[in-house]
Amino acid sequence: MTMDCKEQFREYTKDRISDLPDDVLSYILSKLTIKDLLKTRILSKRWLNLWESRRNLNFDIPNMFGSAREMLNFNTLPDMPESNTKELVMQRVRNEFVRRVDQFIQHFQGEKIDSFRLAFDLPAEHINANMDRWLSVAVAKGVEGIDLLFSNKPHFIDDRKISVKEYEFPFNLFSESDGPTLRHLSLKSSILDHPPPDFDFVRFRNLRSLVLEETTLPDDFPACLLSRCSFLEELSLRYCYFTNRTSIIVGPSLRSLEIIILPYGVKFHISASNITYLKYSGALSDISFIEAPQLITSYFHAFYEREIPCVLPQFANFIRLENLALSFMLYKVVSLQRSSSSLKNLKQLDLFIERPEWQKFDPFWILNILRACPLLQKFSLMFLRPKPCVNMREESDPGAFTHNKLKVIEIGGCVGNWYEAEFVKYLVKHVKALESITLSPFWRDYGKSEMGDADISSWVQSGREMVRGILREEVSEQTHLRLL
Template sequence: MDYISKLPDCILSYILTMLSMKDLLKTTILSKRWCKLWGLRRDLYFDVFNVFGTQNQLLHIIDMDMSRDEFVTRVHQFLNNFHGTKIDSFLVNFFLKREQSSTINQWLSFAIARGVQRIDLLLLGLPYGNDNTRCKLYKFDFALFAYTNASTLYHLSLQHCVVFHPINSDFILPFKCLRYLSLRSAKVDKMFIECLLSNCLLLEEFYLLYCVLKSLKLKIVSSSLRHLKVIGCYTVSHIILGIQDVKKQDDVKLILLDCPKLTSLAYDAHDLDTMKINTPMLNSIQFSISFKRDLNAFVAICATFTQLEIMHLTTLAMVTTSLPITQPLKHLKELNLDVSVPSYILNDEEYDPLWILNILQASPLLHKLSVMFVYQEFFEDQKDIRDVETFCHENVKVIELGGCVGNWFEIEFVMNVLKSAHKLERIVLSPYWREDEELDWNSNPDWFQRGRDRIIEKFQGEEVVGREKLVLI
């Protein structure tokens, strides 16, 4: 007896969502009823797994050029058999370029006509492929929305596209309900950003990630924006060196940030001393700082963030030699520090690796402190452990040190924290570190060869109050 056919449409439709597109297309020859059930799908996702259908193809980088035609054919076949009248979300994650513009526009028109609310056009194809060609990027066509109800769109994510304001000066961006926009590895012009911020009055999240901009200076002015990321953006210019035409890249600088409702900001900070900022509601920041002048300006700016509770700072050990904490971070509750530690810096007599204790002292309400040392090496000429100026901290409960190798200042830091942090529940030392959240974890073998044992030996030989709170990974 065919028990499956007796199931109600809602259950059968749910079962079909578990199938890849490749397997789903096979059901058309089994039952016309099953084919019609496709129309109940509201979320259409087209990536390597859903189109090609086997887990094995996720385990290696596929040949995008060989697979592109097959990918396009299968998506076309699916859409031609799809009878649904309503779509909530539409995702394409594959390595496509400008030569596929007509195809991409057909797919987008299909989704727009069905009132799509969320579009993700991820044309890098990650993590299944890498772009190492010079083919032209697909140019996002705003005209697709001109004759349809684009007001349904609230989420738009574009990757590896050209996003320029149309030449028509009378053009009005048709995204009145847009709340989320992410542009990654895209080419973007200044006029589009200005048009976006002035027309999309409901926009709450805006992310510019590793984009090529036409203007070196960026202004963000919005009365609705709550979350902003400007990471890795740059301009490209050409200079002549002899007879060669050389490309020159310059980091984009955020010169004006006027967003009264902004609560979170991520920015690889450049020229902070000249940036004008108005963000009275800001409570979470993620900054990447490479120069001492920007670090000093960063500390001054932090004093103006009266609601700041969460901070993530990525910096170099060389610029932290004299970190000035001029005012307490009164509301800070969570602090994450990623510190690159070049081997030569530990030989510098002016460098004090315990500068982190200064931040701890300046953050009286801090609950959690996470520090990750990047590229740290074991220092052969170990100093004697010493005490620093005594202080008390009544709120910090969890401290994590990543990228440890067993250096003297790691031990000294732990000893001083155990004495000073009266509410501490645990302090965890781990060898693992990574440069970015999207990258794999690394560790230094020195930790397992001698660093971990050195710390154990030191704490066994000392009368240290609270050493039961120490956890070694």
């Protein structure tokens, strides 16, 4: 290549990315961290103001610092005393975080903000002086999604425990509006107090998703907010603090509801004619349904095994229920009687059972649940944190049992206990349409992808062969047996 050709080639390829359309460049910029986004201003005149086209603002540690390595540099600053404490380091990180967010907001001239997310694992009191001002900018630019995620964990200075002051959500910032814009709101470690008496909820009328975690709620929370959000489809209440003892959740547009481990004694009555998904963690006796005819998928975590017998009557009213997961700690042997209640449309059942190491376990009471599910096709049983047990066999009479639709059985957390093989042996004999059955030492909890560590050595050395020996002559050629 001659020198002239090289010059022409360099000229042709010079800053070709700047010739791309604005919408393409905006998409590229949306993939950068906030820190790297600001660096693009120095590339050329074309790039000087392009960063302001960013419409999704995400202020968290990775976005503001770029990497954990930069945060670690605060540990080795020249003026850091030898007796540096974690609190002193975090104070510097916090101050720098606030400075960077504030600098960005002050210089941001974009016309529209779609989402505003601020996540920092520190109490909100450290940024309260700035938070309302930052949020007001987002509201003024028609923000549609807001996530304010703080921490309510106390911090320490010189071994002194410092109390936490939670962030009070500023309804007043949403009082002036040309029309509804907000579609998603998520608060963590905040206070959602009563709005002003003359508040018209215009900004909230298109709210589709509301997530509240570790948030203090007013006595009439459902009435004061949910009743005004006629399009709300997703509601999540995680570890929230209710001052009243009874809450009624009425949501004609609700499709998804999550209630996780609320204080005992708070009773919930749910009337949601269109809800299809429900996740509940708490005492089953504290929740009742007035109306939920469209429920298809549900997960329940019950703290006590004594609540299990009330499961079938509770769920039998859900005539469209297809997927059900139950998780509980087993402190004593369950005696679950046969019930006339039936889960007529249930297709998949997942049981997550944790028992103390000393507890005897007889799995045949589970058959009474399977009996109530005539159309069940897949059954998954997970033993959480399993341990081998010795001389804990319970003699029982499972009674008459047969199932004509069950095709797939999975049992996780196997460590070679007697009941694993005996239970599977019984199922193999009485499940007519069985296609595959899997036994594995690995287990997972509900909603988690990572697998737990069982006592695999016991399974590898003897458990697997014990199960194989028991089932060798029981499993038909039509059934695929997998021992992991």
